[in-house]
Amino acid sequence: MSKSLGGRIFAWIGKLLGEAEALLVPVHRGCVACGASYVKRNELSLCEACRASIPWILDVKCSYCGRPESCTDCRRREHQFFTQSRSAVSYNPQMKEWLALYKYRGHEKLRDLIGTMLLHAYHLHKCSEPVPSGTSSNKKVMEFFSYVPLSQSRLTERGFNQAQQMAEELARRTGVPVLPLLERMRHTDKQSFKTRGDRLADLQGVFKVIPASMQKLAEIATRCEVRVYLIDDVYTTGSTLNECSQTLLTAGTPVQIYGICWAR
CATH class of the missing domain: 3.40.50 (Rossmann fold)
Incomplete structure (x- = not known):
């Protein structure tokens, strides 16, 4: 195996390991409302306390x-x-x-x-x-x-x-x-x-x-x-x-x- 090929393989393996590690390590985010750190991703970008408090x-x-x-x-x-x-x-x-x-x-x-x-x-x-009065039901x-x-x-x-x-x-x-x-x-x-x-x-x-x-x-x-x-x-x-x-x-x-x- 040539040195250049071996280097590319090791670089590729290193990249895969880095991506796997990123998936395993929790990513901490900041709540957009209170700034508190949270881990679980959600569609509102809020910590659990702020999400639970929404009326x-x-x-x-x-x-x-x-x-x-x-x-x-x-x-x-x-x-x-x-x-x-x-x-x-x-x-x-x-x-x-x-x-x-x-x-x-x-x-x-x-x-x-x-x-x-x-x-x-x-x-x-x-x-x-409600269905507005006089509106045709087949109208787009x-x-x-x-x-x-x-x-x-x-x-x-x-x-x-x-x-x-x-x-x-x-x-x-x-x-x-x-x-x-x-x-x-x-x-x-x-x-x-x-x-x-x-x-x-x-x-x-x-x-x-x-x-x-x-x-x-x-x-x-x-x-x-x-x-x-x-x-x-x-x-x-x-x-x-x-x-x-x-x-x-x-x-x-x-x-x-x-x-x-x-x-x-």
Whole structure:
């Protein structure tokens, strides 16, 4: 055996041994939420403690907004413009902290986590979608993701629109295309600090449609049933989703509008 051949064989054996050793030695990873080290790979990139603490919405009590308990908001029947909404998790203090890390502290690794978690809300829709009245059963369904837009000042301040990123992450996992449909006409203060009545008044006339996108939907709607899933981070009273839906429907294109939020 030549020295060159023997050297290549030994190098190949060494490579195989190295790969085998890598498979046997546990690989420690860092939890994207708390930073703790963990070994077992999982689709959410979380340690076991963080995975176990997620308050998934599994039992939907309100068929309209997707709430896991009795809903006084929807009993008022103030929402008229979207078909239904579903959320992945209940908005408890821990989920509030995760969202704050992502939105306000630039913890970009959470983008992938939240996008993966949104799959649960999308699948909840698939389990409970009502059949819209007047819809032809033999019409092909075309789905799009869209998102609640930010004002230019808020976008400049934050550097990104979390709802847009969520829609893009969910699209990457489902193959459903993202289509920007709305623009925000003016800045509004944070809705979480307002009363229900103030939210409704403050949001009136905030959004407008993007004409080119609506024209595309109108063309598709001539041959398909069009479903738009509007993405946002938190569903509180449904005021924002309802105002966005009203704006889209007022444009005259026959679409069915559904909400997908990360937390409820």
